[in-house]
Amino acid sequence: MHHALAVALVLSAAVIAPAPVIPERFGAAGQGASVLYVDFAAPPPTLESFLSDAAAVVHAVVKSTSQPIKDPSSSPLAPRAVRLQTLRLLAVVKDDRDRPLRSEVVVKQYGGSLIIEGKEYRTAYPATVFNPGEEFVLFLKRSAQSSEYTVSAASAGAFKVDPATLHVRVPEEIRKAMPAFSAKASVDLGEFLSTVRSIRSSQR
Numbered sequence: 001m002h003h004a005l006a007v008a009l010v011l012s013a014a015v016i017a018p019a020p021v022i023p024e025r026f027g028a029a030g031q032g033a034s035v036l037y038v039d040f041a042a043p044p045p046t047l048e049s050f051l052s053d054a055a056a057v058v059h060a061v062v063k064s065t066s067q068p069i070k071d072p073s074s075s076p077l078a079p080r081a082v083r084l085q086t087l088r089l090l091a092v093v094k095d096d097r098d099r100p101l102r103s104e105v106v107v108k109q110y111g112g113s114l115i116i117e118g119k120e121y122r123t124a125y126p127a128t129v130f131n132p133g134e135e136f137v138l139f140l141k142r143s144a145q146s147s148e149y150t151v152s153a154a155s156a157g158a159f160k161v162d163p164a165t166l167h168v169r170v171p172e173e174i175r176k177a178m179p180a181f182s183a184k185a186s187v188d189l190g191e192f193l194s195t196v197r198s199i200r201s202s203q204r
Contacts, residue, residue: 170184
């Protein structure tokens with residue numbers, strides 16, 4: 001009898017206990033979503049996560065940006081647009097151990113639209129275009145199999161520098177994770193680079 005009562009209590013608790021709420025990132029079943037994937041939301045980015053993920057970190061000015069071209073690695077049925085952006089290096093904060101950086105680096109930026117034989121192919125995310133003369137602190141990724149660089153986390157790893165004030169624009173979600181930056185919409189370039197170097201030293 002005691003065993004039967006215990007089982008009944010367990011079943012009762014299972015019915016009464018509310019199911020955990022899981023944030024839905026890509027849509028919900030029955031709402032016309034094309035992808036029915038449910039997952040916990042990704043944690044907000046931090047300078048630590050950018051630095052861990054980056055093969056190199058540079059302070060650079062944009063020298064040139066190409067027109068959109070077809071990415072050779074994309075499918076012929078679904079061609080993907082890519083721009084090649086040449087950057088002149090002003091400082092190397094973290095060098096690529098396998099391929100030391102010199103005076104320039106070429107970065108591939110995916111996204112945007114591409115017209116082939118009169119037909120437009122467009123990605124779901126917009127292209128991030130670096131205009132000649134613009135200045136950035138960039139966290140760059142590179143796969144082990146490739147010599148090509150991309151910006152970490154699409155464009156989130158690009159921090160624009162105001163050349164007039166030498167301040168870096170820091171997104172709110174990163175400021176929240178950095179007490180020293182929390183009240184600042186922009187940070188002095190020297191302070192920003194010093195913070196990145198300090199984080200890198202602690203990660204070694």
